[in-house]
Amino acid sequence: MTHADDMERAFDGHEAFEAEAEGYAVTTTPLGSRVRTQTTADGEGVSYRVIVTPPTLDAVVEGETVAEVVEEGWFETFERRLEEPHQAGRGLEPIVPEVRREGESVRVEMTFTSDRPDRAAENAKALVEYVEGTWMQGLIPGYDYREPAASLLDRATQNYDEGGPV
Numbered sequence: 296m297t298h299a300d301d302m303e304r305a306f307d308g309h310e311a312f313e314a315e316a317e318g319y320a321v322t323t324t325p326l327g328s329r330v331r332t333q334t335t336a337d338g339e340g341v342s343y344r345v346i347v348t349p350p351t352l353d354a355v356v357e358g359e360t361v362a363e364v365v366e367e368g369w370f371e372t373f374e375r376r377l378e379e380p381h382q383a384g385r386g387l388e389p390i391v392p393e394v395r396r397e398g399e400s401v402r403v404e405m406t407f408t409s410d411r412p413d414r415a416a417e418n419a420k421a422l423v424e425y426v427e428g429t430w431m432q433g434l435i436p437g438y439d440y441r442e443p444a445a446s447l448l449d450r451a452t453q454n455y456d457e458g459g460p461v
Contacts, residue, residue: 302332302341305412311420318344321423325443326430327400328423341412345419347403347426352435354399355444369433370396376429380405383425384418401430 312319321328327348353361381387409415
């Protein structure tokens, strides 16, 4: 059994992932999240590239255009808040995320290696949730939001009202 076989089994058996042609889609978030995998050069582990593409602030605000200065400040704050994603996972080495705007989306990419596929699947999911939570923290009160922000805010409010986890 190879690392690649173990990785495939770990991700295929995890409820948060669905196999795609080039890796795995993350099914637990509406933020367009993917995990791409590749065996490391030494063959001893697998490299995991987590890609999350949340919308920009202006893309989810309903009925008005966000001022450029607000949008720029929102992006800079989002980028700064993503500085230490490795703390979201277990046993991860420091990760420097790549963050850039692409039209009405922000593309966040983080790469890590692991020789433990089961832990890698959990860490990939944790990194996606870290980006989602960080993105949610950046939503500015006073705006009306459309999807995916509207349903994520509703879910967070409902969980808070019920005393459950957000």
